Amino acid sequence: MNVADDDDPPPIVVPEVTVTAGGAVTEGAGAVFTVAAEPAPDAPLSVNVTVGQDGDFGASTGSRTVTVGTGGTATLTVATVDDDADERDGSLSVTVDSGDGYTVSSGHASATVNVADDDDPPPIVVPEVSVADASIVEGEMGALSPLEFRVALSEASEQDVTVRYVIRSGTATDGLDYWGGTGQVTIGAGRTSGLIGMNVKDDILWEGDETLTVELTDADGAVIADGRATGTIIDDDD
Known part of the structure; x- marks a missing residue:
């Protein structure tokens, strides 16, 4: 069954x-x-x-x-x-x-x-900034002639670099031979240089060549390397 x-x-x-x-x-x-x-x-x-x-x-x-x-x-x-x-x-x-x-x-x-990630970021490279000597012939461009100092970075920065400076009298006198004082110059990101400029006065006095000094006092985004430069005003009077 x-x-x-x-x-x-x-x-x-x-x-x-x-x-x-x-x-x-x-x-x-x-x-x-x-x-x-x-x-x-x-x-x-x-x-x-x-x-x-x-x-x-x-x-x-x-x-x-x-x-x-x-x-x-x-x-x-x-x-x-x-x-x-x-x-x-x-x-x-x-x-x-x-x-x-x-x-x-x-x-x-x-x-x-x-x-x-276990790797350290690359070190931040801070450029060095320097200022170079400059000269101008008194009266070269008229009553006022620009005396310009080149401010240079050792390498371009990814950010703006601001440099502050003071102009100090030597044998040239502020207000008589030139107009100086203090100021700042900004070198834009990606650039390597800027200019510090001042006006030099033409006179009729025989004084011989005269000098002044530019001193870099501080910088944002850079380290000051050669921070002093001499400006020479070349006399054009006989």
Whole structure:
């Protein structure tokens, strides 16, 4: 006599796959992710994932396959490269993609590990600033002639450089032979020089050549190297 079973087969339970992240790492270390299937599969389960990175840590990105064993979990380690370049901190991510034999968790389909850069920024190079001697023939350009001193940087700066100065009398007298005082000159970003100028007065007196001094007193964005220059007013009177 045949006896028929009247019970339905047990329902097929499809594992749900999640991914979680390990702790933050420093470049050169591996970022660890755990891929888990719940319930654990009866046989090894191939899970599709995508590795991504925010930053430049030499990680191998793109699609991969992770095998989850019957224990229910698998570890995925994504290697990073310890380079010598200073760069911003970033992250690595793993996202579970759809595949056969499992469903993707709606709440834990992606995980991120922060990656810290371990390189120091390059040293800030501060240019040196110097001022050069100058001369002008009295009356060369009329009643007032410009005496101009070239202020030069050792190299161009990425920002404006402001240099303050004072003009000191020597044998030339402020207010009689020239108009001086104090002031400042700004050398624009990307440039390497500027000018300090003053007016020299033409007179009819024979005085011989006369001198004055320009002294750089302070600078924003540069270090003063040669901060003194002599200005010579060449007499044109017989």
